[in-house]
């Protein structure tokens with residue numbers, strides 16, 4: 027299996043190179059050169075597999091340059107850190123199925139991909155004898171999942187910048203209580219956007235980037251998308267037999283998670299019908315599905331902060347498929363978008379979009395009402411991100427097709443919203459207890475690129 031760029035500017039590369047490249051060198055995103063397809067006999071042989079076994083079967087279709095046994099060990103190690111024996115259990119609540127993706131070390135779905143990515147980096151760096159300094163900015167969730175993905179790894183140091191006192195207390199503690207020697211938390215006196223801008227500047231500083239082997243773990247990395255395909259397949263296998271279909275509802279920000287669902291839909295013969303694209307008031311993507319326009323909006327703060335996004339970094343991958351794998355067209359469209367901040371789509375394209383996706387914007391009030399109503403009916407507590415997905419799912423229910431709602435975070439991560447909705451805080455999982463009493467480490471710096479650069483130079487591996 028080789029990987030190409032959505033913009034057509036690189037020669038096909040193997041998986042290992044694709045993972046290390048992250049963003050394609052022509053500015054595009056990496057995708058498999060051809061999509062594998064799973065036939066019914068193969069699907070039948072996957073039935074009853076555990077999550078790691080299934081992950082090995084699915085990933086083997088896309089990765090042929092890591093020996094099978096090594097890949098198996100990487101996968102087993104990645105999911106041994108999950109607290110639930112089924113890794114991503116599926117539970118029926120009311121009219122819907124909830125796919126619980128939050129049993130990893132930081133209690134959000136990003137662990138599914140970042141535990142794997144951390145182990146893949148570790149494996150590849152050992153093989154090549156190289157080292158890497160990972161740099162990223164976070165508004166909360168991604169930072170802790172990335173830190174847990176690489177903590178204690180010998181050949182990696184990680185620098186995560188968060189806005190000082192502007193992430194929730196739990197999110198801050200989740201990051202700063204990881205005191206492994208290779209983990210460097212930096213709190214800047216500024217906003218998330220300031221942090222993001224500094225990271226961008228440092229990645230554009232080519233001599234610096236090369237000297238320190240700067241690496242990224244953002245959601246455009248192919249290995250992250252690939253790891254997420256597995257839980258769609260896992261759930262679809264549990265709920266469908268030959269000739270049967272299932273719908274998924276996905277709380278969406280950067281389009282990474284739902285794009286994994288799109289690939290799973292391509293991979294499986296006719297098992298996945300609709301993907302419900304659910305957003306909060308940051309409705310760039312629901313406007314895309316409903317109206318056939320993709321245009322920048324202003325970011326507003328909501329009760330589901332990990333989805334407060336107005337440019338969807340993985341969208342280009344879908345665009346490539348919408349344009350029938352035409353890299354030149356994709357490249358032109360992205361250039362047009364960079365110039366004008368908007369893209370339009372023809373009637374035929376809109377029909378194609380709506381043959382796969384349904385969409386729904388769920389307001390803050392509706393999100394809180396969904397948490398409350400769902401709790402009253404089922405005694406199950408949804409986190410606000412998951413509630414956006416459930417709210418959207420309930421608007422698109424079809425009694426003849428099971429609906430799976432992706433639960434992207436544990437409610438305890440967003441206790442304030444839950445408290446507001448149901449009048450009491452969510453139960454605290456074991457791993458959160460006593461977090462505030464643990465040793466923590468964090469450097470507070472000004473939102474100044476030069477200071478951050480010097481800090482990295484002093485602490486790089």
Ligand SMILES: *Cc1c(COP(=O)(O)O)cnc(C)c1O
Nearest residue numbers: 279280281282283332411434435
């Ligand atoms: C990141 C995140 C999302 C959005 O996922 P995308 O892949 O960016 O669409 C949803 N919910 C939670 C809890 C998240 O952390």
